[in-house]
Amino acid sequence: MANIITRRGFLAGTAGIGAGLSLGVNGALAQAQGPLGVGFIYVGPVGDHGWSFTHDVGRKHLEQTLGAKVKTTFVENVAEGPDAERVIRQLATSGNGLIFTTSFGFMNPTERVARQFPNLKFEHATGYKSAPNLATYNARFYEGRAVIGTIAGHVSKSGIAGYVGSVPIPEVVMGINAFTLAARKVNPNFTTRVVWVNSWYDPGKEADAAKALLDQRADVLSQHTDSPAPLQQAEARGAFGFGQANDMKAFAPKAQLTAIVDDWADYYVSRAQAALDGSWKTHSVWYGMKEGMVKIAPYGPGVTDAARAAAEQVKADIISGKSHPFMGPIKDNKGVERVPAGKTLTDEELNKMDWYVEGVQA
Amino acid sequence: MNPDVLVAVFLTVITASTPLLLAALGELVTERAGVLNLGVEGMMLMGAVVGFAVTLTTGQWGLGVLAAALAGAGLALVFGVLTLTLVANQVATGLALTIFGIGVSSLIGAGFVGKPLPPLPRLAVPGLSDLPVVGRLLFGQDLLVYLSLVMTGVVAFVLNRTRIGLVLRAVGQSDVSAHAIGYPVIRIRYGAVLFGGVMSGLAGAYLSLAYTPLWVQEMTAGRGWIALAIVVFAAWRPGRALVGAYLFGGITILQLYAQGAGWLPVPSQIFSMLPYLATILVLVIISAGPWRRRLDAPACLGKPFRPAA
């Protein structure tokens, strides 16, 4: 109701606890009974134009691609609290054979329902608990952050980026760090100033934070909140910014340099197809630009040729595995060396990240 | 801090405070007439979505603003019929109005998510708007900012200096006596409730047309509740509503600047608490201070009234 304290999904990586123990629960049952029911539960409204919206784009794509072979259902705006388990169970008892729970806070409820329904398949986004009938999936958004950081390093004249942060969870922290590391490879004096709005969903406050950053000499903005409001401010002030979750070019045709696009569509199709043909197995995946779960939107007019070339190079190197955004040496913002030269942060270390790299002021 | 930055900070404070002030002024008049409408959030959302939709489809922001005011008034009318004519409980009806408003605005807005809109034009007075420091502050705002300030004066004047204001306050202080003297209590309350709806609708329009020209569901993000708190903070006086709105908006913005400048190494949640804590603190200081002037809530606030025959 009043929605005084807004809540959103917490993204983060899979760390693969107990992954790979498949008991071979397959889709034979659902297959025999007509279309496969695929249920989705979203933490926000589908009209948020951000996180939940992108998952729903994926769901629609699934319906279009597999047609009559699947029947999808979704429940939106489900709070991460006592209600989640009931909704997941409701989906489980309503003829769905495969259920996607798309927010970190749904992890424990999903695990409990999965235990009660061993014949159904569950997939939880961004968590770390898995089971024979519970897979986890997440996207390496930090790879996209490295690409946009490279562009920011080239485009920024003041050498200061403003970063509108939602809440300080590892996913957001690693995004800030990947962005700053990449920008500092271009401009060693580059700094990133972070303002937290402590909400995933308040366009007004995001705009205010963007203004505060622009007033403090930032000339390029990045954001880990959902709305296009910071980009609109960049457009109004003649600064630059990056879209979040979607291509937000329409809101800032001049200011948007590019956007990190979440693309769940192929994943949903492949998992539903696997459930249909009986090859579904649990797993813990963390897909990135290589698999197409993280995409970079077309470059805007503000991207210089040099920036474009550098961004494409970073992208290609990450995809080919030649480089990694978190390759050492990396110092934190207190001057302590965290990653020695020749080493790279492991996935597990990334998922626990609670420190900032050199150049971040948060 | 150089003057340019100070001006910039204050410009941001103005945008953050204007929707709070608009909605608070409307609710203040409603409450002065003895009616408590807790549906501000719902009415703001209606204003936001209708203002956005009409501006986008007609290309006329004037029409959009007007439609937003009417949409707010429309929802207020529902509240009026229920609480004034059918004597339903005001607190519960107001809360139900918010649930209803969130739902209706989301239904209307479903097709408008992700659509861009140019921001509300800013007034530019040739010459004056280019003056250093004061130019941008005084002469470069959009229409609704000026309206919020003008309305503060108008509401204060009407409430304190005119006959209709006197009658409205009488209705809020003692509906039975006002009725006995022959004032149309219910009709006056309808007027006050509708005024509240218009102002909430405008506050919503400010959000979706000027503050962040876009529509997403529940984009008010709790500002209607803050506006209600500001009315209490203001002790039902328009001038103090202005102070309250700018105090809350100001501290909200200052903590964001403080974070950006890296002034204090404390967790960001502490920064985010500041506007709420400061509002309480300032009110306590005002209430405890020697300049305190007692002003209680309108005596009939929230109480049902039905004229006997």
Added chain:
Amino acid sequence: MAFRIEPRRAPPASLFYLTPVLAVAVTVVLGALLFAALGYAPGATLYHFFVSPLTTVNGLAELVLKATPLAMIGVGLAAGFRANVWNIGAEGQLTLGAIAGGMTALELIDVDAPWVLPLMALAGVAGGMAWAAIPAFLKVRFDVSEILTSLMLTYVAGLLLALLVHGPLKDPTGYGFPQSAMFAPSANLPMLVNGTRLNAGALVGLAVVLGAWLVLARTIVGFQIRVVGEAPAAARYAGFSAPRIVWLTLLAGGGLAGLAGVFEVAGPIGQLVPSISPGYGFTAIIVAFLGRLHPVGILLAALLMALSYIGGENAQVAVNLPRAATGVFQGLLLFVLLASDFLVRYRIRLARPARAAP
């Protein structure tokens, strides 16, 4: 022709039973029109809203589980509303109760003893009371409106919870996510019905409702609360202490909200997370008034509100009814129920136009 509306002196008893039936009928008609207008089959949608949640044991268990915090908080708030004490910050008091109870559980995570749960409940009540004590103190000492303070403190409570689960209470083995460790089994409420999530909190909730009924109807305190609210002047004359009533009602409301908070974290959630309540503290205000501030009415209203939320989810799952339409329907339902009181208290008569005065 004109209508005349006049108050009934003594509403006939039959109306008390008839109006709810009428209200339901009107709501069903309005709902059918709404759903049909939006392109959903009216009959099926209404069925999933009101009937299907009640057809399974699990559905009933979920209904009671969701109604429990609403009823407990509603009863606590009603005491204040009767005395004109406007605590609208039950959501924040719930949060503090959850924090206090949850911290107790985490502190005793290695202890397997039957007293852990009662201690958590006490801590939760104390936490909720402490948060409500701030508005009470400021009201009594400085005459600062509890409407403002209790609402503002709700936001502060949410941020405090976020601060704790992002910091000191974060599960060290939880991969940096902002949530605490799962509580030990001794810190979870015992289940009432196997295979469902219905826990012993529901029994406590029921006891709270009955207890409040007794207090309000049968004790001096209950009498004082009513008098202070309905006739402050008379209360002063009779020597009742208004500050005492402010303290009493705010602490009662805060304590019950805090208890509801503990029951959420010790029941369906099982740990501290950044968002604990889906707005129970606010919905409970509606519940209190929908129940006419009477404990039994509040219990029924809590069940009805819980049904409308669960029914809305069911309709989303079964016929893809969007969440927004659920909100609209809930609003309509509440409007009708709140307005239906009118028929009890007033009657509408055809006024005879040209009747000469005697």
